[in-house]
Amino acid sequence: MNREELKALGLSDEQIDKVMAAHGKVVNDTKKKADEVDGLKTQIDDYKKQLKDRDNQLKDLGDKAKGNEDLTAEIDRLKQANKDTQTEYEGKLQKQVFDHKLENTLAGAKVKNTKALRALLDMDTIKLDGDKLLGLDDQLKALQESDGYLFEEVKQEPAKPSFSTGQHQKPSGSAPSTLLDALSQKFTETKN
CATH class of the missing domain: 1.10.287 (Helix Hairpins)
Structure with a gap:
């Protein structure tokens, strides 16, 4: 990237x-x-x-x-x-x-401290098969549930606000919440 x-x-x-x-x-x-x-x-x-x-x-x-x-x-x-x-x-x-x-x-897997996590793994059940480690995934999932503090938190990006380019109007009689709403309301009132 x-x-x-x-x-x-x-x-x-x-x-x-x-x-x-x-x-x-x-x-x-x-x-x-x-x-x-x-x-x-x-x-x-x-x-x-x-x-x-x-x-x-x-x-x-x-x-x-x-x-x-x-x-x-x-x-x-x-x-x-x-x-x-x-x-x-x-x-x-x-x-x-x-x-x-x-x-x-x-x-x-975003492990914070690999040495600490390795101490919790049952190394006898993990085998190298070609370039894959058999028996590790299940242990990692179990440790993520039981000892989640050993893993970095996956941070979700906050949702970006979306802005509409179309016009919107507040119902008449309600207080405008933004300058744009106030101007739009004023324009509508003078037009009618």
Whole structure:
């Protein structure tokens, strides 16, 4: 959304400045988190490449060490250590993706304090399925009802007064409420 669109909605310059400032903060926070996730993904890709290189080196070394039982046992131990490390890094990546998606979803739900709200969530029932968090929506709805203070209030825009361009007349004998009514009444009286 840009300034022209907000102006077309009838917002004042001051209101537009406030909306743009709030929107800019949200965009910058989201961009910062996305950059962090991208950096972590790059690191994990590097670790995966390093593990693959080590596995290849161990395989080559194992082929050269045929017949030496101690060396073969050490190579097998190192291969298992590499697999364990890879599993650990993949688990960390999944947790980071889950946490990032959860934080973005909570921010979209207008949660005031995500840390406090997370303490109330049953995290065991929330699962990441692709890019969706299953089991979160029902919990958020229940918390909005029971602990609404954790969420920002959705403010309704007050209704804008509508002005009629047509003429209207007060019944004769009633007091005019505005200058326009008084002039209109006076004009009608002089005309008759």
